[in-house]
Amino acid sequence: MDFKSSDTVTGPRAGDHLPHTAQAAVKIVIVGGFGVGKTTMVGSVSEIRPLTTEETMTQAGIGVDDDYGAETKTATTVAMDFGRISLTDQLVLYLFGTPGQERFWFLWNGLFEGALGAVVLVDTRRLEAGFDVIGRLEERGVPFVVATNEFPDAPRYPVEDLRAALDLPEEIPIVRCDARRRASSRDTLMTLMRFLHSLAMTSTRS
Amino acid sequence: MTPPQRRRRRPRERPPEPPAPPSPLAHPEGSEGEEGRDGPRNPERLYVLTGGGEDTDRAEVDLVTLVVARAAVPPPGIQPEQTALLRLCGTPLSVAEISAYLHLPFSVVTVLLTELLAAGLVRARAPIARQALPDRSLLEAVMHGLQKL
Numbered sequence: 001m002d003f004k005s006s007d008t009v010t011g012p013r014a015g016d017h018l019p020h021t022a023q024a025a026v027k028i029v030i031v032g033g034f035g036v037g038k039t040t041m042v043g044s045v046s047e048i049r050p051l052t053t054e055e056t057m058t059q060a061g062i063g064v065d066d067d068y069g070a071e072t073k074t075a076t077t078v079a080m081d082f083g084r085i086s087l088t089d090q091l092v093l094y095l096f097g098t099p100g101q102e103r104f105w106f107l108w109n110g111l112f113e114g115a116l117g118a119v120v121l122v123d124t125r126r127l128e129a130g131f132d133v134i135g136r137l138e139e140r141g142v143p144f145v146v147a148t149n150e151f152p153d154a155p156r157y158p159v160e161d162l163r164a165a166l167d168l169p170e171e172i173p174i175v176r177c178d179a180r181r182r183a184s185s186r187d188t189l190m191t192l193m194r195f196l197h198s199l200a201m202t203s204t205r206s
Numbered sequence: 207m208t209p210p211q212r213r214r215r216r217p218r219e220r221p222p223e224p225p226a227p228p229s230p231l232a233h234p235e236g237s238e239g240e241e242g243r244d245g246p247r248n249p250e251r252l253y254v255l256t257g258g259g260e261d262t263d264r265a266e267v268d269l270v271t272l273v274v275a276r277a278a279v280p281p282p283g284i285q286p287e288q289t290a291l292l293r294l295c296g297t298p299l300s301v302a303e304i305s306a307y308l309h310l311p312f313s314v315v316t317v318l319l320t321e322l323l324a325a326g327l328v329r330a331r332a333p334i335a336r337q338a339l340p341d342r343s344l345l346e347a348v349m350h351g352l353q354k355l
Contacts (some may be wrong), residue, residue, distance in 0.1 A: 009290045009293070009294065009307060009308060010307065011293070011294045011302070011307050012294075012307070013301070017297040018272070018297055019297070019298075020297060021245075021273075022272055022298040022331075023272075023331055024272070024331055024332070024333060024334050025270035025271075025272055025300055025331075025334070026270070026333065026334050026348060027269065027333065036344070045355060051302070051303060051306035051307070052306055052313075053269070053305040053306050053312055054305070054309075054311055054312075055311045055312050055313060056311055077242045082269075082302055082306075083293070084300075085351065085352070085355065086305075086351075087347060087348055087351025088211075088347060088348070088351055089354070091347055091348070092270075092272070092300075092352065093348060093351065093352075094269070094270045094300060094302060096269070105310070107277045107313075108269055109267070109268065109269075109312075110268050110313050111269065111318075114268050114269075114333055116345070116348070118213075124209070126254075127209050127210055128210045128212070129290070131212040132211075134212065135212070135214075135215040137287065138215040138216065138217060138249075139215050139216070139217060139218050139220075140217070140218070140241065141217040155209075157209055161208075162207060162209065163208060164210075164211075165209035165211055165212060166212050167211070167212045167213055167214040168214070169214075169310055172239065178229050180350045182355065186352055186355045189352055190349065190352055190353070193345060193349045194351065196345055197349065198344045199344070200342045200345060201262065201342070
């Protein structure tokens with residue numbers, strides 16, 4: 001690990017500092033397969049240039065004499081891009097674009113457990129790439145909405161067909177979005193928040 | 207055209223205990239056959255960097271825990287990585303941002319922070335996590351903030 005001396009560390013740019021009044025942060029996870037537009041969505045709504053946090057996963061070599069264990073391990077660096085939105089002087093929202101494979105989720109402690117909820121971004125050209133992600137969120141009880149990132153050459157299924165194909169209950173919102181557009185990404189996040197709010201109302205009443 | 211078909215899953219009875227996060231701390235030789243425990247490019251370096259203490263409890267640090275330095279001037283005798291961290295945190299900064307700016311893995315930042323917290327050199331503002339009963343006013347504050355975008 002080459003650590004640069006503290007003099008050369010590039011910190012937040014002048015406009016990227018949070019105010020001293022910032023008291024608490026919440027997070028939303030944007031999850032989906034490779035190339036589906038997670039980072040694009042993060043970047044389109046973030047107030048800072050998206051940043052990257054990395055974690056390393058090492059795996060022992062298979063069938064190799066473990067006298068040389070240190071050399072036979074393969075390290076996989078997993079990166080996660082994220083952005084930030086200051087909601088008020090006190091409250092900050094972070095958005096994490098997360099790889100779809102569950103084995104990477106454990107690299108960042110409490111990534112989903114502490115999140116308000118998740119946006120599952122799917123590409124209708126490769127709908128099945130989102131199946132496993134959705135299943136794992138269901139198993140973990142993480143509330144989520146589904147957004148189809150509309151690529152120009154992607155098939156446009158009616159929402160009812162998508163709901164049937166994804167086997168999602170009626171209450172889970174499915175929306176179309178263009179992750180490149182700030183307003184569209186913001187609307188997708190609002191859809192998630194309204195859904196979470198409705199869940200909160202329901203659980204308060206029961 | 208018919209899309210491919212998924213089958214719904216049910217929530218598990220009890221959420222599984224997440225396995226311990228990868229730690230650059232213990233077992234630099236992988237002597238106990240554990241996976242994912244060693245540091246990346248240079249395990250020895252990380253081992254030194256994080257003190258190598260096996261029984262050091264790490265603080266409950268989340269990606270969005272906000273960290274603020276308590277002293278303007280870093281005290282002498284701490285590691286350069288910790289000095290850099292303190293300099294970054296003159297204003298509140300999330301652990302994720304610290305990891306990004308220092309180019310250090312999240313797990314390493316967690317260990318550095320644990321020591322700084324124990325020494326009283328930083329303050330941590332815990333994140334608001336999803337509760338069994340979410341706080342409606344919190345959700346409304348998030349919605350209100352998003353609407354202003």
